[in-house]
Amino acid sequence: MKSEVDELIYSNRYFALTREELKGQARIQMSAKRFKHVLGVEAAAVRLAEQYGASIEAASIAALCHDMAKEKPDQEMKELIKETGLPSEMIDYGSNIWHGPCAAEIVKREYHLFDEDILNAIRYHTVGRSEMSLLEQVIYVADYIEAGRQFPGVEEARRLADEDLEAAVSFGTQQTLAHLIQTKKKIYPRAVATYNRWVADK
Template identity: 40%
Template sequence: MTVTTTEAWNIVRRHLPEKRFKHTVGVRDTAIQLAQHYQVDEKKAELAAIVHDLCKYFNIDEMKQGLATVGEHHWATCGSELLHAPYCAIYVEKELGIKDNDVLQAIRSHTTGRAAMSPLEQVVFVADYIEPNRSFLGVDEARKYATVSLDAACLFSLTNTIQYLLSKKSPIHPYTVEAYNYYTLKGEQKG
């Protein structure tokens, strides 16, 4: 049996420091708003948003090992910052009984994005990027895009993220590049 949102909140609260918990509240609230706006399942968006960072502070070696066990070594190639997303999808399925593939995929791709994300994935990806506690160059513009189109918001977020990573000479996960290419080409086809 899967956890309720109340149970998920209690679990998340125990695992996250105050600042990250506030971020999670912001992601949850933003995901619900976006889900309502874009007619995406609110309950799924809420659950994915609540648990999306549950594993953020788990042991890095444990996450690497867990991902290696399922043949997903590639997550560690771009640094440890991305590990919590795919590991969390595995963890919440096993430990919290969350079996909904839509929710699991939204958790899994909330850091990198991916090509052809479902509307639920887009909601969680964008909500994580624009939640009210975020303050970085471009976040207000990203928030405006989120009111117009999930595709446009994803493309803007991906573009901004790639530019930031390039400026720091940091590796970019292939899923992020694939997502950027996908949403760029999709936008060109519409235009």
């Protein structure tokens, strides 16, 4: 069945790939389950971009690319972190933290995509950062609420995303941090910066 995003045609202003080619790339880089998640993020991101006035094409591209590094071997990603000069401390925090920044590097190298806003949306999709552009917020929230997500609070997150994108960023950040603390997981310092900007004193 064709969805609304399947009608989307890329303009070539960001890179030379068509949406079908990029989708094909995503499909071969990950498991079927994760690919389904990626398409869910794309659908949610395109909807949010439409609603809040971000570029639909940029939202689609960032969504299709955001988890490109998630299933890459750890060793390969550790080497990429060194080669590209990404902060080496992210190695201690595991793939949850490095897969966004690594995906941005892969996308530059493999697809020659250099739009900084799209790259930032890919880089910061997991942890966010204190200053997030509209597109960054769209991808951050879409990753959290896409139709395949099931966790306590996801309905509330979806409701907030319909009403107020920044409120959804705040909610997702708070829930994520609370979960990390409850499960005694390490917190990447930038996640605290995101929390301070988007949750504290709101």
